[in-house]
Amino acid sequence: MSIDTHVAVRRGLTAAEVAQRRADGLTNDVPDRASRSVKDIVRANVLTRINAILGVLFILVVVTGSIVDGMFGLLIIANSSVGIIQEIRAKRTLDRLAIVSQAKPVVRRDGKAEAVAPKEVVLDDIIELGPGDQIVVDGTVVETASLEIDESLLTGEADSVPKGLDAEVLSGSYVVAGSGAYRAKKVGADAYAAKLAEEASKFTLVHSELQTGINKILKFITYLMIPAGLLIIYNQMFSSHQAWRPAVNGMVAALVPMVPEGLVLMTSIAFAVGVVRLGQRQCLVQELPAIEGLARVDVVCADKTGTLTENGxxxxxxxxxxxxxxxxxxxxxxxxxxxxxxxxxxxxxxxxxxxxxxxxxxxxxxxxxxxxxxxxxxxxxxxxxxxxxxxxxxxxxxxxxxxxxxxxxxxxxxxxxxxxxxxxxxxxxxxxxxxxxxxxxxxxxxVRSDARETLDFFASQDVAVKVISGDNAVSVGAVAGSLGLPGGDSPIDARRLPTDKTQLAQTLEESTTFGRVRPDQKREMVGALQSRGHTVAMTGDGVNDVLALKDADIGVSMGSGSPATRAVAQIVLLDNKFATLPYVVGEGRRVIGNIERVSNLFLTKTVYSVLLAFLVGLSGVGSQIFDFDPLPYPFLPRHVTIAAWFTIGIPAFILSLAPNNERARTGFVPRVMKLAVPSGVVIGVATFTAYLIAYAGPDASEKQIVQAGTTALITLIMIAVWVLAIVARPYTWWKILLIAGSVVGYLILFGLPFTRTFFKLDPTNVGLTTTAVVIGAVGIALVELADWLGARARGKAAEAVS
Structure with a gap:
């Protein structure tokens, strides 16, 4: 039964009425945040394209009876387990912080006002409203004191809407002026915002240029694997006339390294660890793509009150x-x-x-x-x-x-x-x-004690800071100037800003401090900066910041800010400290920079694996046309497994978690491929050349076959380790230790009798091993030359842009 008396409006529901509505299921039962369940996380990490490919290849190896060559199957368990563990950690961090950050509406019950969680609102509750409050459920106004609601987040209309008695209010809107109260008429899934968000609220780990680029690469690799696999099958089964077991092992050894099995895993780990690290600093990441966006930020628009100065x-x-x-x-x-x-x-x-x-x-x-x-x-x-x-x-x-x-x-x-x-x-x-x-x-x-240090950090990182405030321009300038912000002593009154977008953008480029800025102007200023190619982060805590926060590339709200600002922001600083922002930006740069770094390693392996498979496969086709002995694939699956251990697997994991302050840029795929393609081509050609020299023909003994494969593997590993050395630059003590550890690891594998026997390695032929080392040295020189030419080209491009 609905409440319809004025006394009931003032007193709200009784405890008995609230209990009855809960029993009837008339509650605002909606998810606290868009977070997928543990079951969904497990399914998403196990049922992947890469696991499916590796799973099929593992079954083929097991069928041959060579369990040792199926070691790469452990990658399925490792990829899934690590991905599941890290994402569950991130989920728990996000869910815990989301509860802390949650806006709590004030409801009247038994004549008293109390703040409750949104899920505890029931049908017919009387909910009080003030500036900055979000409308959490749909309802009708029962009290109003010049109440004005902004519905732009729902309708796109920027003008606020006055609300009189009996006017409808919709969830997802917020109060910009006045106060009042409304009665909840639609709760839970029936509310307007809940219907709009039904599809949008589904959890996604990341949708970004980075993830899109990786998906494109994986799709292209999948297409490449089909002709490469067919060529290898033809070569192993028909041209080389091998028995089916070694033929299948050779085919699997060719296909396994084509799959950048750790790339998606490292991406997931880097983002999940980033969320956890930021969570430890009381920073709630409400949209995971924000971590990538943070890495690209080159302009921070900050409010004065609550950001540069204390709230009180x-x-x-x-x-x-x-x-x-x-x-x-x-x-x-x-x-x-x-x-x-x-x-x-x-x-x-x-x-x-x-x-x-x-x-x-x-x-x-x-x-x-x-x-x-x-x-x-x-x-x-x-x-x-x-x-x-x-x-x-x-x-x-x-x-x-x-x-x-x-x-x-x-x-x-x-x-x-x-x-x-x-x-x-x-x-x-x-x-x-x-x-x-x-x-x-x-x-x-x-003035915040840490404000100057924060501004100095951004200056050192080439991130421009614009102080945009609704306060008096002179007062804003005095605060900005006292903190040493360039241009802070020359504030601009926003009432005199040009209305032309081009002129506005130019003014924003030249000046840093602005006062008397209206909410709609904040939004226009963010758009003007974006029109100049800037990636803009907007910080704020008041209702006047909502529109700008929504339009900025990254919206950052203070935890003490209004519910509306916290709702639209991608990141909420629960500790209310502007000084936390450098850590947030730094974490974004670490994540995106390290993913790009390790992508070079994985994609280099993919390029040389595809090229080597094509070269060996084409030799089989050519042997039928020109009547020469075909080449079987040089490696066993166990060989390609150990080749990845110390050139990619372990180093990539360490590098993905390392510090990295370089600001990310657009063009992830072409930039990665500029190193991966030439390096992969050099490794593929050099490895094939070494194998071609070492291969003793179809009548070779088992020992000669192992020595030929070892020769090719030494050449491959030498150049691949050098690619790791290039990717690890600039060097620090731990990176040098990492590279040295990789070299020592391979020396042990090739030097100990047990590991030689277990992995079928034989470097005892001095002539072939010397040949492998010489070809590897030539390959290293070519890879270094390609990197130097690429760096020079990038430098000229940067000069042309500047």
């Missing part, structure tokens, strides 16, 4: 506006009344409430709530007058003495509000009317 304020002084102003005692009464009668006071009003706590108890006759667009609020108290509190440079003639005094105070970094009286009710259509200044309210804001 305190009253410094109340300065009367001349002899004609009201007595200070009366002004204190006015401020006490205005602070007490504001149902959702902002930081400024809270400071006034703390300073003037004794309200005179006047009766309101009209209300004009504060909004970021008009920069003032007001209350009419009948015979006690009409009072305004807002920005002096908006309410005053700039040529007056009091306006100049306000600007002078602002230039010292203080926040200054004007208390003024008006000749008409504050809710009049032509309000504020004629404003008579009564006093300047001077508030102190404390």
């Amino acid at each position: 304020m305190r009253l410094s002084e109340l300065r009367r506006a001349g002899a004609d102003a009201a007595e200070e005692a009366q002004l204190q009464q006015v401020l006490a009344a205005m602070a007490a009668d504001d149902p959702r006071p902002n930081a400024s009003v809270q400071a006034l409430g703390e300073a003037f706590s004794e309200s005179p108890g006047w009766t309101q006759s009209a209300v004009a709530p504060f909004s970021s667009a008009k920069k003032w609020s007001g209350l009419s108290y009948g015979e006690h007058g009409n009072w305004l509190l807002g920005a002096p440079d908006v309410l005053l003639d700039p040529s007056t003495d009091i306006a100049r005094e306000a600007e002078e105070l602002g230039s010292a970094g203080l926040r200054v509000l004007l208390l003024g009286s008006s000749d008409r009710a504050v809710d009049s259509d032509d309000a504020p009317g004629i404003v008579t200044p009564q006093a300047l309210v001077v508030l102190e804001q404390k």
